Amino acid sequence: SSSASSEGTPEKIRLDYAYYSPTSLVLKKFGWAEEEFEEEGIEIEWALSQGSNKALEFLNSDSVDFGSTAGAAALMSKANGAPIKNVYIYSKPEWTALVAGKDSDISNLADLKGKKVAATLGTDPYIFLLRAFEAEGVPPKDVEIVNLQHGDGASALTSGQVDAWAGLDPHMARLELESDAELFYRNPDFNTYGFLNVREEFAEKHPDYVNRVINVYEKARKWVQDNPEEAAKLLAEEAEIKEEVAVKQLERNDFSEPVPGEVQREALVEAGKVLQESETIDPEANIEELTDELIDPSFAEETISE
Amino acid sequence: MSLQLERVGRTFAGKPAVQDVSFRAEPGEIIGLLGTSGCGKSTLLRAISGLDNAYDGVIEINGKKVNGIQKTTGFMFQEPRLLPWLNVLDNVTFGLEGNREEKQKKAGRYLESVGLAGNEILYPKQLSGGMAQRVAIARALATSPEILLLDEPFSALDAFTKMQLQDLLLEVWRSYRSTMVLVTHDVDEAAYLCDRIIVLRGQPGTVEREIAITESRPRERGSSELAAYKAEILASLDLTTETA
Amino acid sequence: MSLQLERVGRTFAGKPAVQDVSFRAEPGEIIGLLGTSGCGKSTLLRAISGLDNAYDGVIEINGKKVNGIQKTTGFMFQEPRLLPWLNVLDNVTFGLEGNREEKQKKAGRYLESVGLAGNEILYPKQLSGGMAQRVAIARALATSPEILLLDEPFSALDAFTKMQLQDLLLEVWRSYRSTMVLVTHDVDEAAYLCDRIIVLRGQPGTVEREIAITESRPRERGSSELAAYKAEILASLDLTTETA
Amino acid sequence: MAKNQSEVSGIFTAGSKSKPSAAKPKNPFTHPLLLGSIFPLLLVVVWEVLSRLEVFPAYQLPAPSVILGTIAGMAEDGTLWGHVFITSYRVLMGFLLGTAAAVVLGSLVGFYKHAEALFDPLIQAFRSIPSLAWVPLFILWMGIGEPSKIAMIAVGVFFPVYLNIVSGIGGVDRKLIEVGKMYGLNMFQLVRRIILPASLPSFLVGLRSGLGLGWMFVVAAELMGASQGLGYLLVVGQNTLAPETIIASIVLFAVIGKLSDWILKKLETRTLHWQDRAAKS
Amino acid sequence: MAKNQSEVSGIFTAGSKSKPSAAKPKNPFTHPLLLGSIFPLLLVVVWEVLSRLEVFPAYQLPAPSVILGTIAGMAEDGTLWGHVFITSYRVLMGFLLGTAAAVVLGSLVGFYKHAEALFDPLIQAFRSIPSLAWVPLFILWMGIGEPSKIAMIAVGVFFPVYLNIVSGIGGVDRKLIEVGKMYGLNMFQLVRRIILPASLPSFLVGLRSGLGLGWMFVVAAELMGASQGLGYLLVVGQNTLAPETIIASIVLFAVIGKLSDWILKKLETRTLHWQDRAAKS
Numbered sequence A: 001s002s003s004a005s006s007e008g009t010p011e012k013i014r015l016d017y018a019y020y021s022p023t024s025l026v027l028k029k030f031g032w033a034e035e036e037f038e039e040e041g042i043e044i045e046w047a048l049s050q051g052s053n054k055a056l057e058f059l060n061s062d063s064v065d066f067g068s069t070a071g072a073a074a075l076m077s078k079a080n081g082a083p084i085k086n087v088y089i090y091s092k093p094e095w096t097a098l099v100a101g102k103d104s105d106i107s108n109l110a111d112l113k114g115k116k117v118a119a120t121l122g123t124d125p126y127i128f129l130l131r132a133f134e135a136e137g138v139p140p141k142d143v144e145i146v147n148l149q150h151g152d153g154a155s156a157l158t159s160g161q162v163d164a165w166a167g168l169d170p171h172m173a174r175l176e177l178e179s180d181a182e183l184f185y186r187n188p189d190f191n192t193y194g195f196l197n198v199r200e201e202f203a204e205k206h207p208d209y210v211n212r213v214i215n216v217y218e219k220a221r222k223w224v225q226d227n228p229e230e231a232a233k234l235l236a237e238e239a240e241i242k243e244e245v246a247v248k249q250l251e252r253n254d255f256s257e258p259v260p261g262e263v264q265r266e267a268l269v270e271a272g273k274v275l276q277e278s279e280t281i282d283p284e285a286n287i288e289e290l291t292d293e294l295i296d297p298s299f300a301e302e303t304i305s306e
Numbered sequence B, C: 001m002s003l004q005l006e007r008v009g010r011t012f013a014g015k016p017a018v019q020d021v022s023f024r025a026e027p028g029e030i031i032g033l034l035g036t037s038g039c040g041k042s043t044l045l046r047a048i049s050g051l052d053n054a055y056d057g058v059i060e061i062n063g064k065k066v067n068g069i070q071k072t073t074g075f076m077f078q079e080p081r082l083l084p085w086l087n088v089l090d091n092v093t094f095g096l097e098g099n100r101e102e103k104q105k106k107a108g109r110y111l112e113s114v115g116l117a118g119n120e121i122l123y124p125k126q127l128s129g130g131m132a133q134r135v136a137i138a139r140a141l142a143t144s145p146e147i148l149l150l151d152e153p154f155s156a157l158d159a160f161t162k163m164q165l166q167d168l169l170l171e172v173w174r175s176y177r178s179t180m181v182l183v184t185h186d187v188d189e190a191a192y193l194c195d196r197i198i199v200l201r202g203q204p205g206t207v208e209r210e211i212a213i214t215e216s217r218p219r220e221r222g223s224s225e226l227a228a229y230k231a232e233i234l235a236s237l238d239l240t241t242e243t244a
Numbered sequence D, E: 001m002a003k004n005q006s007e008v009s010g011i012f013t014a015g016s017k018s019k020p021s022a023a024k025p026k027n028p029f030t031h032p033l034l035l036g037s038i039f040p041l042l043l044v045v046v047w048e049v050l051s052r053l054e055v056f057p058a059y060q061l062p063a064p065s066v067i068l069g070t071i072a073g074m075a076e077d078g079t080l081w082g083h084v085f086i087t088s089y090r091v092l093m094g095f096l097l098g099t100a101a102a103v104v105l106g107s108l109v110g111f112y113k114h115a116e117a118l119f120d121p122l123i124q125a126f127r128s129i130p131s132l133a134w135v136p137l138f139i140l141w142m143g144i145g146e147p148s149k150i151a152m153i154a155v156g157v158f159f160p161v162y163l164n165i166v167s168g169i170g171g172v173d174r175k176l177i178e179v180g181k182m183y184g185l186n187m188f189q190l191v192r193r194i195i196l197p198a199s200l201p202s203f204l205v206g207l208r209s210g211l212g213l214g215w216m217f218v219v220a221a222e223l224m225g226a227s228q229g230l231g232y233l234l235v236v237g238q239n240t241l242a243p244e245t246i247i248a249s250i251v252l253f254a255v256i257g258k259l260s261d262w263i264l265k266k267l268e269t270r271t272l273h274w275q276d277r278a279a280k281s
C-alpha cells in the first residue's frame, strides 16, 4: 500500500525517527513536519527505527517513506536491490571507535594481535574495525573478532570477556563516562555518515515533497547546531539516556554538511570494498555504480542552495 | 423394534472373539445373553449398538440392515462410564433432550428410583462402586430407548438393591416396551427378567443353546418354575468340557 | 496376623459415610463384609489398607496401632485398576520382587489359575471386564500378602468361573493362612468362604450383625448348613425398615 | 499421606480425636504465600548486597533498589502505565487470536486423519522458527501497525496451544467418547460436551504455555516500529546501553507475566476440581 | 467411525465379506505423506510464481529457487554443515540439560506441596521473560563461550517441559497411584513406575513444546559471540540486509526443527500405543 493517492499530493508522509539521528528527534519533538504539511491535509506518521536494519526493513516493505540509516547499511541494502536513494545527510557522526578497558595495555592496533575484539558483523563498527586494520597494516586474521550485538559487546568488554570492542554510541559514551573505557583508535572518516533515505517510488512521484522534507530537516539541523545543550537534553530525554552521555554523543556529531557528495561517495566505496572482502556484499557487485545510484544529492542541492 | 443378528462374528487382530451368532428379538422382547467370561458378550453388544462396525455378518433392526449408531438405541456399558466432570444429576441428564427443568425433573425421578435421591450434586469420584453403577442405570433408562442394551447392569449391587432395580427395569419395560438385550452372570436374574436366553460358550464364543422362558409376568422369584429354568441354564453353562 | 478395628468411622466433608465399626480378625480368619450399596464397605477397606488416614477410631494390626500402608497388606480394589501401559503379565508381576524370570514364572502360574494362560501379552484395553478382574485377582494373590483385602473380587465373573476362583482363594489361604477381609454382595459366596460375616446397614453404615460361620472347611456348596447361614444373612440384610 | 482430596480438611477434624494426620493444624510458616516469597526475597537481598559491595558494577547489573527507582520513576511520570498497558493489550489480543486459531486447527487435526496429514507437517515445521525470524516477514506482509504486532504474538501463542489440544484430543478415553456417540451427539456436540472437558487439563497447560510464549514474542512484535511497550523498553535499553532499563523491563515482564499466569492457574483449579487427583504430600 | 484402534485393520478383512468400513482399501491419494506435502508444495509454487511475476521483489522476498541456490551454495562450500551441525549440537545439549532440570524440579513441585509453594511462583514469573532479555545476563554470568549458549537454550526448553510435567503429575489418576502405594513403592519408584508412564502423554507434549522453544532460543543463544550456526546466520542476514540469507536460515530452521520433532513424534506413537484412543475419522 503506497501512501500516494495520486500523482502529486501524497495522502500522508511517513517518517522514521531514531535515537542515532538527533535531528529526527528534534523534528518530531517540535512538530515542524506536521506544521509544514498541515495546510494540505497531509498527515505525518512516525515510526521508531531501532537500528539501521529496521529502518531499511521499513523502507523496503513500504512502511515508511523516509528512513534514517548508516551509509554502509544503505549500501548493503542497495546491493540487494532495495529501491532507495540517499537524499540527505543528517550528520557526520563519529559514532564508532575502538574501545579498550580502563586498565588495558592496548594502546594501538598492533597490540590487538592474538586478542579478542567484539563487533557486530555488517554494521558500521565492524566496517570501521576492518578499515582500521587495513589502514594500520594489521592482518584481520591475527585478531579474533567476536560477533556480539553492540550492547553485548560493551558488557563483554567491561566484564573482561573481550579485550577490545568496536564500539557504537551511545554505548561507547556511557562506557567512557562510567567505566573509564578508553577510545584507543579513532578516525571520524571511517564512519559512513548518517543517511536519510527515501523510497525511489516516493521520490519519483513526489519530488517536491522530498524537497520539503529536506527543508524541515534543515530547520531541525540548524536548531541542533544553534542549541547544542538543549539538543543534548532532548536526546537524553527521548532515548532515556543520561545527559552527560547525550552531550558526549552529540559532541561527536558534525552537523555542518547536509548535502551528500564526494566525501560520502568515497567513504561508501571504501566501506563497500571492505564488505566485499568479507563477502557481506556480493564480490561481483560494482560498488562504485551502486554508490552512484544510491547517493542522489540533487534534492539537497536544490533545496539547500535556495 | 425388532432386532436380528445373522451369523455375526468379530475378530480382533486375527484372533476370533465370537463367531456365528444368530438370533432374533421381537419388539418388546427381553433377551438374556449369558456365557463365560471373555466369550464375546460385550463384543456382541458393541456390534449391535453400532459402536463397532468391523464385525462379520449382518445386524438388522426392524428388518433394515444397520451400519452405525441409531439414536433409538440405548447402551449401558459394563463399566459405569460416568463423565467425571459432571455431577450425578448432570450425568443423568446427559442424554436427555428438552429444556433444562424438564430434564432435571426426569433425571431426579430416575435417581429416586435407583435410590440415589439426595446425591445429585456428588461428583463421580465421590461415589461408591454401586452408586456409580446406579447412576449409569438411571442415565440409560432416562432416555427410554427403543432398543436397550444392558451389559451386566446390576453386577456391583447388593442382593436387595438388585431386586429393586430389576423391578424398576420391568416397570420401564411395561411403559415403553423396549426391546432389551441383557448380559448377566446372574442366572436367577436371567430367569426372572428374560423372555429368551442365549447361552454362549467357548473362546471364540459360539451359541451353545437358546432357552425360551414362557412363564408370564409378573413372575415370582424363587418359584419352582423359575428354579427349573435356572437349573436348565446352569446345566448349559456347565464347564465340564472346558476350563476357560 | 490379627486385625482389630475399634469404633472406626469416616466422614466425608461433614457427611458421615460409616460409623462405629468394631471387629476383630484372628490370624488366618476370613471376614466377610456385607451391606447395601454405599454403606461404607470400600471406605472401611481403604482405612484398613492405610491408604486413607483420615478415619476416626483405631485400627490395630497384630496389636499395634497402624498408620499408613503396611507392606504385608494386599488390596484388591473394587475396580481392576490395571496399569494400562503394562500388558497382562507385567501387570501381575508388578507387585512382585525378585529376578525377572522368577517373577514371570510365578505370575504365569497365577494367570493359569485364573484361566488366563495365553493372554499374557494382551494390554488392558484388549481385555473383557471379567478378564481384567481376573488379572487383578492374580496380581493380588501373587504377592501372598499376610493381610488380604478383597473388594467384590468376583463381581464380574460368570457363576462357574466364580466358583473356580473361590476355590483358588481357599487354596491360597490354605498355603499362606492370610487374614482376609472380603467385601461381597453374593450371600452364597460369603457363606462358602467366610469364618465370620459382618453385616453393615444404613447410611451412614453401622454394624447390624455379626454372624460366625462355624462350619469346617472344605464346605459343600448348596449344603443345608450353608443354606441356613444364607437365610440368616439375608434376613439381617433385609430392607424392610429402610429403602436406601 | 493419601488423604482424599475431595474433602475439606477442616470439616471432619472437629469431631475427631487428635489424629496427627487428620487434625493437622495450618503451620503459619509453611503458608504457600510465605514459602513462595522466600526465593524471590533471597534473590533480591543477595543481589542488593552484592551490588552494594560492587561485585556487580552498576553499569553491568544495577542494584534492585536502583531498578525499583527506575520503575518508580516511570510510574511517577506516567510512562510506566503506557508501556504496561499497551503490551498487555497486545498480548491479550494476540492470545485470543492465537488461541482461537489453535482451537480450530487443533480440533480439526485432532479429529480428522486427513486434516492431520494435511496441516500437521507444515505446522510442526513452522513451530521451530524463532520469533526474530518472523519479524521481517511480518513487516513485509502486514506493515508496522498494530495488526502485525498482534499477529506476531498470536503466532507465539498458537503453537503450544495447538500441540496440547491435538495431544489432549488424542488422549481422550475412547470409553467416554463412546458414551457421547451412543447419545447421538454429532461431531460438534462431541467436541463441546466430551472432548473439550476431557482434554481440558491438557488444553489449560497449552493456554499457560501459550501465554508465556506470547509474552516472549512481545519483543519481536515491538521491534516492528513500536514506540511503547515492555519489549520496546527492553530493546531501547539494549540499544542505549541502559542496564537499569533492561532489568526494569525484565522485572516488569516477570511480574505481569506471573500475574497473567496466575489468572489462568486459578481458572485451572476452578475447572478441574472434578479430577480425581492424589493429594500432594 | 468407531473402529477399534487396537487391531491391525488389514488382518481381519481377509475373511470378512465386503464391508465398506472393514475392508477399506488404502486410497493412494490420501496417503499421509502425499497429503502432508500439498501445502508446502503449494506454498513454494505460489511463492515462486509470485516472485517471478515480481509481485515480491527480490530485495523483499527472494524466490524459493534463489533460496535453494543460497543453501546449495553453502552446501557446496561446506559452510552449511558447520552451521547446521553446531546449532543442532547446541539444541541437543540444551534440550538434554533443560529437560533434566525440568524433570527434577517438575517432579518435586508436582509431588510436594511445599516444593510447589517454594519454587513454582518464581518459575512461573521467569517463564514470561523473553529470550532476548536473558542475553545480557547470561553474558554477564557465563561469558560468551559454548556453556552460556547451551544454558540459554536449556532455559527455553525448561519451561514447557516443566509445566507439562507438573500438570501431568497432577492429572495422574489417584486410583493408579494407590495401586503403587499398596505395593509398597517408595517415592522414587512411584515416580518411575506409575507417575512417569501415566503422565507420559503430557510429558511428551512437553518435550515437543520444549524442543520447539529450544530452536527458538537458538537465536538468542547465538547472539552471544557465535561465529557459526543458524541463529548466527539469521542475525547476520538481518544485520547485512541480505533477505536470501534470512530466508535460507528460516527454511533451515523449519526443516531441521521438523526433523527433530518427527523423531519425538515417532517416540510418542511408540510409547503411547497402550492408550485407549478413539480412532480418528
Ligand SMILES: Nc1ncnc2c1ncn2[C@@H]1O[C@H](COP(=O)(O)OP(=O)(O)OP(=O)(O)O)[C@@H](O)[C@H]1O
Pocket (backbone or CB within 6 Å): B122, B125, B126, B127, B128, B129, B130, B131, B156, B158, C012, C013, C017, C035, C036, C037, C038, C039, C040, C041, C042, C043, C044, C078, D004, D006, D007
Ligand atoms: N471421596 C469421597 N468423597 C465423598 N464421599 C465419599 C467419597 N468416597 C465415598 N464417599 C461416600 O461414602 C459412602 C460409602 O462409600 P463406599 O464406597 O464405602 O460404599 P460401599 O459400601 O463400598 O458401596 P458399594 O457396594 O456400592 O461399593 C457413599 O455414600 C459415598 O458417597
Ligand SMILES: Nc1ncnc2c1ncn2[C@@H]1O[C@H](COP(=O)(O)OP(=O)(O)OP(=O)(O)O)[C@@H](O)[C@H]1O
Pocket (backbone or CB within 6 Å): B012, B013, B017, B035, B036, B037, B038, B039, B040, B041, B042, B043, B044, B078, B203, C122, C125, C126, C127, C128, C129, C130, C131, C156, E004, E006, E007
Ligand atoms: N479391543 C480388543 N482388542 C483385542 N481383543 C479384544 C478387544 N476387545 C475384546 N477382545 C477380546 O475379545 C474377547 C471377548 O471379549 P468381551 O469383552 O466381548 O467378553 P465378555 O463376554 O463381555 O466377557 P466378560 O463377561 O468378562 O465381560 C476376549 O477374549 C477379549 O480378549
Ligand SMILES: [Mg+2]
Pocket (backbone or CB within 6 Å): B041, B042, B043, B078, B151, C128, C129, C130
Ligand atoms: Mg463383558
Ligand SMILES: [Mg+2]
Pocket (backbone or CB within 6 Å): B128, B129, B130, C041, C042, C043, C078, C151
Ligand atoms: Mg464399594
